[in-house]
Amino acid sequence: VFPAESHPRLSIMTPTRLLLGSVASSMVGFSLGALQGGQMAQLRFRAEHAHKMPDTTAGWYLYHKSKNYHAMQGGIREGFRMGFKTGIWSLVALSLESTVDRYRGSSDMFSTVIATLTVAGAFSLWHRFSLSTAARTAKYGLVFGLAYGGVQDLVGLARGRPIGYVEMI
Structure with a gap:
């Protein structure tokens, strides 16, 4: 599929560079998405439960426990979503870069x-x-x-x- 390169970019062969670049950008996308998704889920939980704030210490404990659970769940969901998107777009960019290199005959x-x-x-x-x-x-x-x-x-x-x-x- 990929012809042998005498001088690959970053001294990494194209298939390996595509894989590493996509995985790295997916991890960055997951991190950013998890942060944003966790914050949004936390704010959504607070807005949905603003009318029934707890009165007791045990109630506040359970409120924060539930809020943190929802924030974690929202963060993980948004992290995977954003990681997938950034991984795909970077795979497209790196693949296109390699294709243009081959057709131009120069990298x-x-x-x-x-x-x-x-x-x-x-x-x-x-x-x-x-x-x-x-x-x-x-x-x-x-x-x-x-x-x-x-x-x-x-x-x-x-x-x-x-x-x-x-x-x-």
Whole structure:
């Protein structure tokens, strides 16, 4: 499926890089989703039970116990949801980056920028963003592509990988 690479990005072969990148972004997505989901579930619990606040010490103990249980359950649910989404979008971006590398015949920052801009556009279309929000998403995709691609090129240059635009200079 993947041709042999003489100089892989970050010195990691493409299938391994796709797996590691997707798993890492899924873990970050799970963490962020769990934090946000736990907070939202906690606030929802407080709003739903605001009319019947406890009066006794035992009642407050059970109230907080239930609130923490709901917060944990909401956090885990939202964490898995967000982790799955971020894992899929990063898998698409990394796969597209590898595909652009193969078709261009060179792996450098420009392939990363093309991949991140394409994924930002697809993300905007998927979520039906307005034109101004889609432009902002594209700007973030461009900045991320330049930064991530630049770091990859610096690491590759330090390890002796040929970088097309550097060799032209």
